[in-house]
Each structure stands twice: as structure tokens, then as C-alpha cells.
Amino acid sequence: MRVLMIAPPGAGKGTQGALIAAHFNIPHIATGELLRDHVARRTALGQAVQAYLDRGELVPDQIVLDMTREAIIAAKAAGGGYVLDGIPRTMAQARAAYEIASELGMTADVALHLQADDAELTRRLLARAALEHRSDDTAQVIAQRLALYHEVTAPILAWYRDRGILVCVDAMRAAPDVGREILAALEAMRPVLDHPSAQERLPLDLTGLGEAFGATGPATGTPG
Ligand code: AMP
Secondary structure: EEEEEEEOOOOOOOHHHHHHHHHHHOOEEEEEHHHHHHHOOOOHHHHHHHHHHHOOOOHHHHHHHHHHHHHHHHHHOOOOOOOEEEOOOHHHHHHHHHHHHHOOOOOOOOEEEEEEHHHHHHHHHHHHHHHHOOOOHHHHHHHHHHHHHHHHHHHHHHHHHHHHEEEEOOOOOOHHHHHHHHHHHHHHHHHHHOOOHHOOOOEEEOOEEEEEOOOOOOOOOOOO
């Protein structure tokens, strides 16, 4: 199973990416985590990217693409699956990541989109700020990251929809409910992925299926 996650900050990429990785026993490749790790270890790369992270800006493509290539090569050696979390964030990154994955015979099976509105995302990120003290979880930087998401990341969803690999999930609910829906959707796709020619892949929009998946009240989940 090879999954890309496209979601605004605070929608739960980290939490759900970890869940998918554990469920399918595949590596969770989170570019933001990898970059924060470099910053924490004060590596040369960490020092070069710290200011971008602090301001909520995108680090240069080449840095994240090199990181992603390395991680996909490792994922291939480890069995062929992955959950990519945090890349692509722009159309240019989407094309470049596709080329890298294509060369390695590792293109994504599913682009998973977590949907949530800005008010809820801001509430979650401010709540996380109190717990985790991430340098980019301040009100001003949160607003900047959300604006950037709408401007440059959200438009790439159409590309995945056209490719027929987009799965949309309503992430306004509690993290365990969102997680159950994601795993159910991915499990349902497994037979198709195992026999790609058996059925033409169609775009899936599961956002209207909250009730069918046992949705509960307002979201209280951990952001990621
Ligand atoms: P995240 O943990 O995904 O919210 O990412 C945290 C920060 O890492 C972002 O605000 C960017 O500064 C940087 N970052 C993560 N992924 C990328 C990417 N694909 N391209 C550029 N910058 C990224």
C-alpha cells in the first residue's frame, strides 16, 4: 500500500499517517518530522532550514525532494509500501515526487485528503501549541501556514482526482473515528490494488459517509 497524504496543518496527518503505517506495516515518511529532527540535532541541514520552519514557509524543493528520494529508496528495500506525509505541498513537488516514484517503480496508489475547516484547524493547532511548543504553532504562523495551504497545496488535489487515486475523508471528527474510516477505505481498496486491471480506478469521495462509518459528535482528536 502506497499512500500520499494531502491535508492542511492540524488535520491529523501525523496521527493518521502513524496509524496507517502501523496497520499496513509500512514506513511513515513525514517530511516535517524529518526536518524538525535535523533542527533539533543542529545538523547543517537543520540550521539551513530552521528559519523556514519558524516562519511557516516552505523549505526549498530540492531539500525535501532529496529527502523523499532517499526515504522512498529505503521503503522499496523494506517491502515497497509507504505513507508519505507532508509532501507534495505544491504542484511542482507533486510532479517531481511523481517522477522520483515513477523511476523507482513506487508511484502512489492512493492520495488521501483530510478535510477540515480553518476555524477547527486553528483551534487544534493552538491547543497543540500549549502542549508541544512547536516554533510554528503561534497564531500568526498558523494563519500563514493555512493561507499557504489554500494557495499552493489545495490546488494539487484536482491532479490526483484526475488520476483517479483521490480519497477524501472528513477530518472534523475525533481522531479514532477518522482513523477507522481511513482504514476501512484503504482496506476496501486492497483487492483493487492487488489486481489493478480488474477494475478501473475511480475517484472516491467518502466525506458524505460519516454516518455509515459510525461518526460521532464534534472532533476532539489530536492534530498532527
Ligand atoms: P508539517 O510537519 O508537515 O506541518 O511541516 C512543518 C514545516 O516543515 C512546514 O511548515 C515547512 O516549513 C516544512 N516542510 C514540511 N514538508 C515540506 C515540503 N514538502 N516542502 C517544503 N517545506 C516543507
